[in-house]
Amino acid sequence: MMQESKTLERRGLAKGLKVWLDIFFYLLLLAGFLVLVLWPILSVAGADEYQISVPVAVSGSALLPTDGIEGLRLRHARGELLFSLPGVLPNVVFWVFSVVLVLAGIYGLVLLRRILKTAAEGFPFHPDNPRRLNHLGWVIVATSLLATVSQFLFGRWALSRLAGADLPFSPSTEIYGEWILCGLLMLVLASIWKQAVRIAEDQSLTV
Numbered sequence: 001m002m003q004e005s006k007t008l009e010r011r012g013l014a015k016g017l018k019v020w021l022d023i024f025f026y027l028l029l030l031a032g033f034l035v036l037v038l039w040p041i042l043s044v045a046g047a048d049e050y051q052i053s054v055p056v057a058v059s060g061s062a063l064l065p066t067d068g069i070e071g072l073r074l075r076h077a078r079g080e081l082l083f084s085l086p087g088v089l090p091n092v093v094f095w096v097f098s099v100v101l102v103l104a105g106i107y108g109l110v111l112l113r114r115i116l117k118t119a120a121e122g123f124p125f126h127p128d129n130p131r132r133l134n135h136l137g138w139v140i141v142a143t144s145l146l147a148t149v150s151q152f153l154f155g156r157w158a159l160s161r162l163a164g165a166d167l168p169f170s171p172s173t174e175i176y177g178e179w180i181l182c183g184l185l186m187l188v189l190a191s192i193w194k195q196a197v198r199i200a201e202d203q204s205l206t207v
Contacts, residue, residue: 018116032102054155057172130194140183144176
């Protein structure tokens with residue numbers, strides 16, 4: 001009786017998480033529609049334009065008046081450069097990048113919804129769940145690396161356009177370490193889950 005009560009409690013928790021995940025999923029679909037469809041239309045019509053922010057490193061000497069002050073140094077000064085994308089090609093590249101991120105987010109949420117759906121139905125050790133979690137881990141790692149590299153390249157491109165302005169900026173890399181670590185942990189969890197599914201299948205065959 002106690003075991004059945006705990007099972008029902010876990011299924012109720014999975015159903016509750018799935019409800020919140022469904023809400024977030026549809027909100028992401030709405031945001032994806034705005035980014036992929038409405039934003040380009042407004043940009044072409046001249047009512048809006050793409051703006052991106054890229055991380056830059058700022059020279060410490062440009063921020064601190066160090067005349068007459070010994071030993072005063074500024075380290076790791078960083079900021080964000082916000083600018084509009086001129087021309088058609090940069091806008092298309094940034095739009096394609098946005099498409100990739102939105103589709104990756106939607107695919108990741110679809111995988112999570114399928115995992116929670118099987119858990120809510122009482123089948124947490126469904127044989128497809130480890131594979132889904134493994135795919136989700138790789139999606140997170142790949143998109144995090146893509147975002148890191150893309151921001152660095154966008155930063156170099158933006159600063160190259162300002163080369164004659166003699167500004168104290170240099171490209172800076174913003175590494176999404178938390179997301180990369182999250183993806184790697186999901187890969188480890190997927191491997192453990194795969195072994196748990198195999199043990200559950202062996203026990204069911206033994207019974």
